[in-house]
Structures are given as C-alpha cells and as structure tokens.
Amino acid sequence: MGLNVIDWRTAVLVPMLALLSALVVGAVIIAVSDVELLRLWGEDFGEAASQTWTTIWDAYKALFRGSLWGLRPISETLVSASPLILAGLSVALGFRAGLFNIGAQGQMILGGIVGGIVGFSLDLPYVLHVLVALIFAAIAGAIWGGIPGLLRAKTGAHEVITTIMFNLIAVPLLDWILTLEFVQRAGRDDPVSKTVAETARLPQLLGFLDRNDLRVHAGFILALAAAWFVHWLLFKSTLGYEFRAVGANPDAARYGGMNVVLVYTGVMAIAGALAGLAGANEILGIPEYRAAPGFVAQIGFDAIALALLGRSHPAGVVAAGVLFGALRAGGQQMQAATNIPIDIIVVLQALIIVFVAAPALIRAIYRVRTGEGTGQLTKGWAS
Numbered sequence: 001m002g003l004n005v006i007d008w009r010t011a012v013l014v015p016m017l018a019l020l021s022a023l024v025v026g027a028v029i030i031a032v033s034d035v036e037l038l039r040l041w042g043e044d045f046g047e048a049a050s051q052t053w054t055t056i057w058d059a060y061k062a063l064f065r066g067s068l069w070g071l072r073p074i075s076e077t078l079v080s081a082s083p084l085i086l087a088g089l090s091v092a093l094g095f096r097a098g099l100f101n102i103g104a105q106g107q108m109i110l111g112g113i114v115g116g117i118v119g120f121s122l123d124l125p126y127v128l129h130v131l132v133a134l135i136f137a138a139i140a141g142a143i144w145g146g147i148p149g150l151l152r153a154k155t156g157a158h159e160v161i162t163t164i165m166f167n168l169i170a171v172p173l174l175d176w177i178l179t180l181e182f183v184q185r186a187g188r189d190d191p192v193s194k195t196v197a198e199t200a201r202l203p204q205l206l207g208f209l210d211r212n213d214l215r216v217h218a219g220f221i222l223a224l225a226a227a228w229f230v231h232w233l234l235f236k237s238t239l240g241y242e243f244r245a246v247g248a249n250p251d252a253a254r255y256g257g258m259n260v261v262l263v264y265t266g267v268m269a270i271a272g273a274l275a276g277l278a279g280a281n282e283i284l285g286i287p288e289y290r291a292a293p294g295f296v297a298q299i300g301f302d303a304i305a306l307a308l309l310g311r312s313h314p315a316g317v318v319a320a321g322v323l324f325g326a327l328r329a330g331g332q333q334m335q336a337a338t339n340i341p342i343d344i345i346v347v348l349q350a351l352i353i354v355f356v357a358a359p360a361l362i363r364a365i366y367r368v369r370t371g372e373g374t375g376q377l378t379k380g381w382a383s
Helices: 008-032 035-041 045-068 071-096 104-121 126-155 159-177 219-236 238-248 250-255 260-284 299-309 314-338 343-357 359-366
Strands: none
Touching: 008 045, 008 314, 008 343, 008 359, 035 045, 045 071, 045 314, 071 104, 071 219, 071 238, 071 260, 071 299, 071 314, 104 126, 104 159, 104 260, 104 299, 126 159, 126 260, 219 238, 219 260, 219 314, 238 250, 238 260, 250 260, 260 299, 299 314, 299 343, 314 343, 343 359
16 A cells, blocks of 8 residues: 555545434434423323324435525635635645644635635726635645644644644734724724725626525635545645655664754744634635624634544545535534534534544444555644
8 A cells, every 4th residue: 555545444434424324313302302302201102202203304305405405505615615615725735734723713714814804805807806715725724734734844843733832822912912003993993804905706606596505616616626625735746755654763764864854944934824714714715805803703713623524635625525515515414404403513513523533433333345555645743
C-alpha cells in the first residue's frame, strides 16, 4: 500500500455504517425522549410500538424533505455545506501532515472580517472585486494559521495549544475591529460592519430563476475547487508528498532531506488560507453581507468532525460536508413538522463521529473484515 493509502472498507464502508448506526441510536433517543410514548408502553404495547414507529418515521422523513426534497432544500443544504467543506479541508490537510489544526475557527474569523473589509472599502469591477476580497481573506487566514505552524517548527510549541490561544485572541479582536469607525455601520452602536458592496458578493448560482429563497452561491463551487486543489496538492505534487511523509514520520523525513520547518509552516499556512476562504464565504455569500460577532458560529470546530468523518481525504470531506449541511438544513424542517428539538441534529452529528472514531466497534458489530490500510490518520497531538 502507498503512503497514507486507506483501505476502501475504512474509507467508505465504515463511515456509511457509522451513519447508519447513528441514525438507529438517534431513533432510540427520539423514541425515549417522548414522555407520552413512554407512558403508553406500559399501557398498550401494540399501540406504543405503532406510534413510536410513526414518530421516528415522521422525524426522519421531515429531515429528508427539509434537506433534499426540492430545489430550496437542496439549495439550503449546499449553502450550509460550503463553509463546512472549506474548513474541513483546512483541518484534514493538517491531519495529513501530522498536525492538529484546532485553529480553523480563528482563521475563519480573520479571513471573514478581512474579506468583508475589502468588500466594502474598495471600488473595483465586479469579478475583480470578488477575487481580490477572496485573496485577502486567504492571506489573512494563512498568516493566522502559519504563525502556529512556525512556532511548532522553530520552538516545539504544540499547535493544539497555540491554535486554541489564537482562537481566543480572534474573538475579541473581531469585536474590536467591528467598533472601528471605518468598519462599523453608520448609525449603529452595536458591533456590526458595513454591508459588502454588490461587486464583491459571490454570485447566486440560481439567480436566473428570480427566486429569493434559493441562496446557494458560488461559494459551493469554490469549495469544490478547493477540494480538487487539496487532492492535487496531497497526491500529485512533490510538496504534498513531503506533507504526508512528515506526517507519517517527521524524523525519517528530516533524515531524507526534507525541510520539516518549511513543511510545518507551509501546511498550517495553506490550512489557514482554506479556513480564511470559509470565513469569507459567510460574509461575501450570505444575504445581509456583513460581519457581526459570532458570524462563523461553530463551523471551525465542526470542521474537526468533518475531517474525521471524511478520513482526511478531500472527497470524503466534501461528502461529509454535504451530509452535515443536509442535517442542518433538514433539522429545521424536522423541528417545525414534528416538534422534535433541533438539538437532536447535534446528537446525530456527535454519534456519527463517535462511531467513526471507533472503527473497531463498527467492524465488530457488522463483521467487517480489516483491510491492509486501516491505520490511524494522524499521529495525534499527544504523540
């Protein structure tokens, strides 16, 4: 097997079975969270079983309809998936080099606010303005990610600690930037930025249909292009081979003449650039087109789960991003149709990751034979 090649059972079958297992456990949670159903089980077994099945079926049907049944649900799924894919690629790239980039959240914040500032402060033609805003967002994210990489390479400061600290710095830094006179929206006392110019906004992919509810934009195309780039970088380029070699054994890579300092700094900078693009996606692509505290939500942390679910492979991250985007989009419909709390979506995501993180359990439950390439994806931050 080649360097970091993963057996198909690990790459495809185990995540699919993990999803199935999460849905089964989620169904049990939905059933036991209904107090009336629990009471009915003690009174009428047949009726309770029928109503339990109906409740679970209605919940998952609403989840499916809200995420994939129709043009608008698909649009919302792709809107949610776009930043998740970009941030997931950021974390996955670090994993491939043996680094744990927990800093995607902070890198998104810096990339988003810088991209937004470029978006409303410059007067440029349409296509050029979008490109310049995205480039500056990527540069900001690269700087914010590259510094922890350099610290790891030069001083041994672990990227887990430094990226967490940089996340904590990014939040108040955003709050401060949003209060600056040239950034804050006129007439507002709260920290809200000016609106991005129309020339800097990511184009709506379905704008020709003249429907305001179809929000999917070019950020999804950007995410797919980024996934292709990461795949090419990792598996088709010399630099990508060095990334993977250092991730597999940094001492051997150093002995083989590879510049480990450059690899650590470079991989974290590229990872930061991807996260910066994810942040810009939220400012330049989402209607309102402005920055406010918390505009990245928890996407940077969800990206860690995506990278794990996607087995740190670009194609896997894209699939995981679409899955999580579908869960987010469908969760709102599920709550509206069945009164089941949307928090169940967070539970489902957590269950998927738990099962993916324990492949031996999945193989034991479903009797999946172990292939050759079922090793761990990264040495982890404790190694």
